[in-house]
Each structure stands twice: as structure tokens, then as C-alpha cells.
Amino acid sequence: MNTTEKEKLRGFIIDRLRWDGASRQLTDDYPLLESGVIDSLAIFEIVQFLEDECSVEIADDKLVPENFATLAAIAKLVESKS
Amino acid sequence: MDFELTDEQRMFRDEVVRFARAELNEDVVARDAQSAFAEKEWRKCAKLGIQGLPVPSEYGGEDADPLTIMVAMEALGYGCKDNGLIFSLNAQMWACEMPILLFGNEEQKRTYLPALCDGSLVAAHGMTEPGSGSDAFSLSTTAESRGDHWILNGSKTFVTNAPIADLFVVFATTDRSKGWAGLCAFLIERGAPGFSVGPPLEKMGLRTSPIAELFLEDCEVPAKNLLGKPGGGMSAFNSSMEWERSCILASTVGAMQRQLERCIDYAAERKQYGQPIGAFQAISHTIVDMKLRVETARLLLYRLGWLMSRREATPLDSALVKLYLSESYVSSGLEAIQVHGGYGYMAEYELERELRDAIGSRIYSGTSEIQRNVAAAFMGLGR
Numbered sequence: 001m002n003t004t005e006k007e008k009l010r011g012f013i014i015d016r017l018r019w020d021g022a023s024r025q026l027t028d029d030y031p032l033l034e035s036g037v038i039d040s041l042a043i044f045e046i047v048q049f050l051e052d053e054c055s056v057e058i059a060d061d062k063l064v065p066e067n068f069a070t071l072a073a074i075a076k077l078v079e080s081k082s
Numbered sequence: 083m084d085f086e087l088t089d090e091q092r093m094f095r096d097e098v099v100r101f102a103r104a105e106l107n108e109d110v111v112a113r114d115a116q117s118a119f120a121e122k123e124w125r126k127c128a129k130l131g132i133q134g135l136p137v138p139s140e141y142g143g144e145d146a147d148p149l150t151i152m153v154a155m156e157a158l159g160y161g162c163k164d165n166g167l168i169f170s171l172n173a174q175m176w177a178c179e180m181p182i183l184l185f186g187n188e189e190q191k192r193t194y195l196p197a198l199c200d201g202s203l204v205a206a207h208g209m210t211e212p213g214s215g216s217d218a219f220s221l222s223t224t225a226e227s228r229g230d231h232w233i234l235n236g237s238k239t240f241v242t243n244a245p246i247a248d249l250f251v252v253f254a255t256t257d258r259s260k261g262w263a264g265l266c267a268f269l270i271e272r273g274a275p276g277f278s279v280g281p282p283l284e285k286m287g288l289r290t291s292p293i294a295e296l297f298l299e300d301c302e303v304p305a306k307n308l309l310g311k312p313g314g315g316m317s318a319f320n321s322s323m324e325w326e327r328s329c330i331l332a333s334t335v336g337a338m339q340r341q342l343e344r345c346i347d348y349a350a351e352r353k354q355y356g357q358p359i360g361a362f363q364a365i366s367h368t369i370v371d372m373k374l375r376v377e378t379a380r381l382l383l384y385r386l387g388w389l390m391s392r393r394e395a396t397p398l399d400s401a402l403v404k405l406y407l408s409e410s411y412v413s414s415g416l417e418a419i420q421v422h423g424g425y426g427y428m429a430e431y432e433l434e435r436e437l438r439d440a441i442g443s444r445i446y447s448g449t450s451e452i453q454r455n456v457a458a459a460f461m462g463l464g465r
């Protein structure tokens with residue numbers, strides 16, 4: 001996942017999901033699941049975003065908590081598919 | 083965009099209609115009154131390949147593509163008047179076979195899928211609990227790992243097929259504080275220690291599809307019966323719901339077509355004030371609206387099948403199909419009764435049952451309100 005794609009994902013989370021803080025607080029290791037930013041529906045919105053923006057296909061069995069815990073984890077998931 | 087069916091799809095559709103009319107419609111009024119499941123007909127459906135439609139041939143299925151599945155289920159709904167039987171088939175296919183197919187290991191697939199396809203096993207899906215329905219991931223059934231087995235405690239309700247099922251796909255959490263991230267899916271066979279099924283629950287419609295509660299009291303499940311990874315329950319649930327939302331109401335397009343044709347025939351035969359009632363615009367316009375509804379429903383459904391085959395379908399597409407088909411089915415049922423007047427209200431005319439069967443479609447597999455929530459989220463709204 002290149003820097004541009006990661007920044008787009010950061011923007012997507014801030015604009016579209018349950019993000020109430022300042023944008024600078026959304027660091028690569030911010031706990032997205034524990035803080036409730038990513039709920040079960042948001043995962044599918046993120047998958048849709050990744051498939052559209054990064055041209056990857058995320059299989060259903062990859063939709064496990066560890067792959068969505070942080071921005072860094074999501075980036076790693078995308079890189080494993082690229 | 084070409085929605086012309088292939089010769090094979092047309093032939094299969096015609097075969098399913100012939101089969102359903104000849105084999106599945108015996109004593110439906112009486113079975114509805116008695117809440118009786120059509121066990122013999124279930125096996126006949128398996129022999130034709132209905133239960134195996136989405137399953138690859140290496141596991142005993144038909145390996146059908148999404149559009150062919152939808153066409154076949156539409157044909158089943160057109161030919162078969164036992165909506166409860168079709169609902170039970172759908173409950174097994176989408177909420178049990180699909181999670182096993184998508185998340186099961188090779189041993190689990192080979193153990194269960196061939197028997198589910200050939201009709202020798204019946205499966206049920208336990209997610210909903212007395213305290214968690216639309217907010218499905220707030221469930222309270224717990225799972226605790228004990229090395230070579232798991233211990234489950236809790237209860238499930240509104241479990242379609244539970245009274246007759248041999249195999250259960252059951253969801254539980256390893257840690258409630260984790261929400262969806264703590265969810266696990268398990269395969270539980272009837273007779274497992276600590277597992278029991280409650281008495282059948284009475285319901286408004288779909289009465290030939292049995293439903294009951296499940297009870298798990300220190301229920302012992304072998305470790306090998308975990309379906310997917312620990313924490314992977316949400317994915318197993320959501321992906322099977324995606325298939326369910328997409329396909330479960332395909333049969334209602336066939337049922338709406340059947341209602342439409344009955345209304346046209348009745349409007350031509352029935353005379354009042356010296357002419358067929360179809361000559362009155364109050365009737366003809368109602369029937370035109372029914373026609374418009376079934377045509378748009380079919381287009382929306384086939385478009386989704388086409389998108390699924392191209393791997394381009396999104397939860398927005400499936401939510402819209404579920405929402406539109408369920409609301410259309412209820413409207414069609416109401417209008418069919420209105421066109422038939424007093425006769426439509428009588429059980430022997432089988433239209434009142436169709437309406438009772440239809441109402442559940444606005445509730446099961448995610449209510450119409452939840453479908454609107456999903457659609458809104460994917461349209462960038464409503465969070």
C-alpha cells in the first residue's frame with residue numbers, strides 16, 4: 001500500500017466512519033477496533049474502499065480482527081495481496 | 083448488458099417449475115394448519131439438486147453460478163406453493179452450507195456438504211438470541227476453550243429448521259468486551275453433550291418451516307468443530323448473510339408472478355355489474371401495478387446475480403434487493419387478496435397464506451430497516 005493510498009484510507013476513516021477526534025490523532029497504530037471506530041459494518045465499507053482504490057481482492061477469511069486492528073495492520077493486509 | 087438466459091438456464095428453470103408443480107404442492111393448506119414440515123418433499127428437492135445449487139461438484143453440489151441459482155429459486159417459488167419448505171431450503175443453503183463452504187476446512191467440507199446436498203442431513207443456523215436480534219453482535223452466548231474442546235453456554239431463538247436439524251452452525255463469543263471481534267462459529271451435531279432443542283414455536287406464516295430455540299448448557303464441542311479462525315465468526319456470519327440477503331427472496335419473484343397470473347385469470351372470469359371485474363380500472367390498475375412490481379423485482383434480482391458472477395456485487399446491491407423484494411412481496415400479497423375480494427380471504431384460495439408467508443420477509447435476514455441502514459452506510463450516509 002503506497003503512501004497516497006494510505007492517506008486516502010486515513011481520510012476515508014475520518015470522513016466516513018465513527019471518527020470524532022482530530023485527524024492528527026489517527027496514527028498508524030491507533031487502535032481502531034478497541035476504540036469502536038471500525039464496527040462490523042465499517043469493515044465491509046473499508047474492504048469496498050480497498051478493492052476500489054488499491055485494486056486488491058480481500059477474501060472473506062481475511063476479515064479477522066488482527067487485519068483491521070490499526071491502519072498499519074490494514075496496510076500490511078493490502079501489501080500481502082498486492 | 084444482456085439478461086438473456088442461456089438455453090441451459092431456461093431448460094433448468096422449466097424443469098424446476100414442472101417438478102415443483104408435480105411434486106411439492108400436495109396438502110399445503112392442511113400442512114400449513116398443522117405446521118407440518120414436508121420431509122418427503124425435502125428429499126425430492128435434494129434429488130433434483132436444489133440444496134446443492136451453490137456447492138461445488140467435488141462436494142456433491144451442482145456448482146451453479148449466482149444467476150442460475152436465482153433463476154432456479156425463482157422457478158421453485160413459481161411452481162411450489164409451500165413457501166415454508168422453500169424458506170427451510172434457503173435457511174440451510176445460505177446460512178449453513180455457505181459458511182461451511184467458505185470457512186470450513188477440508189475435513190469439515192467433506193464431512194457435511196455432500197450429506198447436506200443429498201438431503202440426508204438438515205442444517206440450522208443459530209445466531210439470534212432472546213436479547214440480540216438486529217444488534218446481532220451483542221450476543222451473550224459464550225465459548226471457552228478447554229484445549230481439545232470448547233464449552234458453550236447460552237441460548238438461541240428463532241432457529242429455522244431446529245426441530246428437524248442434524249447439524250447446527252452456532253455463534254458464540256470468547257470475550258463480550260471485544261464485540262464482533264470476539265465472535266466464533268461452531269459446528270454442533272444434534273446430540274452433543276449439553277445441547278438441546280426446545281419445542282417448535284408457533285408463528286404467523288411459513289408455518290411448514292419448523293422453528294425452535296436452542297439451549298447450550300456447558301455444551302461440549304470438539305476443537306475440530308470450530309468453523310474458521312477464532313475471532314472469524316463475524317466474517318462467517320456476514321458473508322453468509324450476504325448470500326442470504328442476495329438469494330433468499332429469489333423465490334418470491336416466482337411467487338409474485340404466480341399471484342399476478344391468478345389475478346389476471348380471476349379478473350377475466352369474475353363478473354360483477356354485468357362485466358368482468360378486469361374491465362374496471364380499480365382492478366386493472368391494481369394488476370398493472372403488480373406487473374410493474376414483479377418486473378422491477380426480477381430486474382433488480384438478475385442484475386445482482388450478474389454483479390455477483392462478475393465479483394462486483396456490494397452490500398448495497400444485496401440490501402436493495404432484500405429490501406425491495408420483501409416489500410414488493412407483501413404488497414403483492416395484499417393486492418392479490420383485494421382483487422379476489424372475500425374469496426381471497428378464505429384459506430382454501432391460498433392467498434391469505436401467501437400474505438402470512440410474505441410478512442416475515444420484512445423481518446428475517448435483516449429487517450427492512452436494517453437493509454436501509456446498510457444501504458445508507460454504503461451510500462456515504464447515516465453513520
